[in-house]
Amino acid sequence: MNPSTPPLLEVRDLAVHYPVRAPWFFMPTPGPKKAVDGVSFSVPRGQTVGVVGESGSGKSTTGKAVIRLAPVTRGAILYDGVDLTGLGSADFHPYRKRIQMIFQDPYNSLNPRTDVFGILSEPLEIHFPAMSRSEREARCEQLLRSVQLTGDDLRKHPHEFSGGQRQRIGIARALAVQPELIICDEPVSALDVSVQAEVVNLLQDLQESLGLTYLFIGHDLAVIEHVSDHVLVMNAGRIVEQGPPETILRDPREEYTRRLLEAVPKF
Amino acid sequence: MTEMPSEPLLQVRDLGVTFQSGSRTTVAATGVSFDLRAGEVLAVVGESGSGKSVSSLALTGLLPPSPACEVTGSARLEGRELIGLTEDALTRVRGRRIAYVFQEPGTSLNPVYDIGFQIAEAVRLHRPEVRDVDAAVLTALSEVRIDDPARVARSYPHELSGGMQQRAMIAMALACGPDILVADEPTTALDVTIQKEIMDLLARLRAEKRMAILLITHNFGIVSSFADHVQVMRNGRVVEQGPTAQVMHSPRDPYTRGLIACIPRLGQKRRRLTTLRDELRAS
Numbered sequence A: 001m002n003p004s005t006p007p008l009l010e011v012r013d014l015a016v017h018y019p020v021r022a023p024w025f026f027m028p029t030p031g032p033k034k035a036v037d038g039v040s041f042s043v044p045r046g047q048t049v050g051v052v053g054e055s056g057s058g059k060s061t062t063g064k065a066v067i068r069l070a071p072v073t074r075g076a077i078l079y080d081g082v083d084l085t086g087l088g089s090a091d092f093h094p095y096r097k098r099i100q101m102i103f104q105d106p107y108n109s110l111n112p113r114t115d116v117f118g119i120l121s122e123p124l125e126i127h128f129p130a131m132s133r134s135e136r137e138a139r140c141e142q143l144l145r146s147v148q149l150t151g152d153d154l155r156k157h158p159h160e161f162s163g164g165q166r167q168r169i170g171i172a173r174a175l176a177v178q179p180e181l182i183i184c185d186e187p188v189s190a191l192d193v194s195v196q197a198e199v200v201n202l203l204q205d206l207q208e209s210l211g212l213t214y215l216f217i218g219h220d221l222a223v224i225e226h227v228s229d230h231v232l233v234m235n236a237g238r239i240v241e242q243g244p245p246e247t248i249l250r251d252p253r254e255e256y257t258r259r260l261l262e263a264v265p266k267f
Numbered sequence B: 001m002t003e004m005p006s007e008p009l010l011q012v013r014d015l016g017v018t019f020q021s022g023s024r025t026t027v028a029a030t031g032v033s034f035d036l037r038a039g040e041v042l043a044v045v046g047e048s049g050s051g052k053s054v055s056s057l058a059l060t061g062l063l064p065p066s067p068a069c070e071v072t073g074s075a076r077l078e079g080r081e082l083i084g085l086t087e088d089a090l091t092r093v094r095g096r097r098i099a100y101v102f103q104e105p106g107t108s109l110n111p112v113y114d115i116g117f118q119i120a121e122a123v124r125l126h127r128p129e130v131r132d133v134d135a136a137v138l139t140a141l142s143e144v145r146i147d148d149p150a151r152v153a154r155s156y157p158h159e160l161s162g163g164m165q166q167r168a169m170i171a172m173a174l175a176c177g178p179d180i181l182v183a184d185e186p187t188t189a190l191d192v193t194i195q196k197e198i199m200d201l202l203a204r205l206r207a208e209k210r211m212a213i214l215l216i217t218h219n220f221g222i223v224s225s226f227a228d229h230v231q232v233m234r235n236g237r238v239v240e241q242g243p244t245a246q247v248m249h250s251p252r253d254p255y256t257r258g259l260i261a262c263i264p265r266l267g268q269k270r271r272r273l274t275t276l277r278d279e280l281r282a283s
């Protein structure tokens, strides 16, 4: 990491607390659920920061807080030097274009009733309202080619594709608005190993050719080691340790990380 | 080796499963053959849709009835043919002789009954000879290393974590005293730490009870630590089978080689992941 250029994303002391309702009205209200509780890290431009931890450790909530899909209780989210937590919704609008997210289950995140053209043009209509329909069609075809699908796939619906192809469509949709940062929430966890390898390679090729920055959430330690320049290990809403994968995943200082590593079957 | 190999518990020969919907025929599995001995773990690996689940479900008639689905070939359990048995006869095989544990314990458990009731029902159905059903329930729960079996027996599925639910499912399978456990991606939905606990548990059960396990998985790490034999499936066919060490370290089939090559491994960071396509092109 070069200390002279500021990171694209810097998260300081982020907390996301969800109110918990009492099971019965006459019972005392329990304390809030601290999904994320005091997390700090930065993501340098053009690099990948990987996030690992057991389920429920707060990985997704951390990613979602950056794009306002989770409420920030405390802390600062500095994007290109601007604190996003203080912005009104109009001022936040451009960041909805600059930051995109892709999810684990591409099927649930794609509208089953519209064809691929509809799925890919929606973000274009929102963020590039001046684009004509024919320009949009050309852009969508180009997007599909960039994720190794073809223009013929534009008229198909999500159910006509395999899991790996649907994840490619999810990636194409994220790329449509030319984002800088993509939050990848377990993008390959539901895929066969053979498809996983292709999607991981695709994400890395796109990073290189488009200069993308990734926050990459996963639970497979080998995948995280492969993609990451820097790794965060989360447990119970906190980062227990962070650093380059060579140190964190080979010689961890924390017992928690060691337990995760030891549980991976070796072959 | 001087020891005579024991008779296989299960002998599957040329098993085939075909689905028919309207004019469309899908051959989901064809020419599947394997032997499974007491106390042995046979892993079945392959990409999704390759026919792993249907071939194991066919053993006890857990597929739609004819003409929607046709099962051909032979599966002999201690010499007795299973394919073509009546539903009545199959009910006595299912659970009692061959039990199943699936990927999503949450969907296999009934949300409206507590765990103890569900295990007790399975015992009453499959082992009517058991007198003290409550004791059988508690024994089964302690066999899966649940520390407080009485409390878990009174719990509802939603009150348990994913790992605990999977233990309860395994306890339910064990309560019926099966000879063969079919574990269909039993840890796919679980964290690595919980996955290790469940796999260690299955390994102990097979050693203590000489239970045979048909382990369906797509995780080669699990295969290499737990299985004695491996069968690799592709598009409904077995492309390679053999002892685990041989298949993992010197696979003969290019497809098997490709599947193994595309898995990223901890501590062996490469610039780029190998894909199945790279590997098949190279061979």
Ligand SMILES: Nc1ncnc2c1ncn2[C@@H]1O[C@H](COP(=O)(O)OP(=O)(O)O)[C@@H](O)[C@H]1O
Residues within 6 Å of the ligand: A018, A033, A034, A035, A036, A053, A054, A055, A056, A057, A058, A059, A060, A061, A062
């Ligand atoms: N909308 C919500 N309301 C209440 N609790 C939530 C909500 N979203 C997540 N949580 C809780 O916050 C914790 C962290 O969740 P999550 O960030 O999804 O974990 P991970 O992605 O690491 O599996 C979990 O205990 C989860 O149940």
Ligand SMILES: Nc1ncnc2c1ncn2[C@@H]1O[C@H](COP(=O)(O)OP(=O)(O)O)[C@@H](O)[C@H]1O
Residues within 6 Å of the ligand: B019, B026, B027, B028, B046, B047, B048, B049, B050, B051, B052, B053, B054, B055, B064
């Ligand atoms: N009930 C069914 N009706 C029609 N086709 C089915 C049915 N169940 C499975 N199949 C088909 O059989 C093939 C093998 O499926 P399956 O054994 O579930 O694969 P695996 O377990 O290896 O992922 C797939 O092509 C699947 O679509």
Ligand SMILES: [Mg+2]
Residues within 6 Å of the ligand: A059, A060, A061
């Ligand atoms: Mg998550």
Ligand SMILES: [Mg+2]
Residues within 6 Å of the ligand: B052, B053, B054, B184
């Ligand atoms: Mg299956």
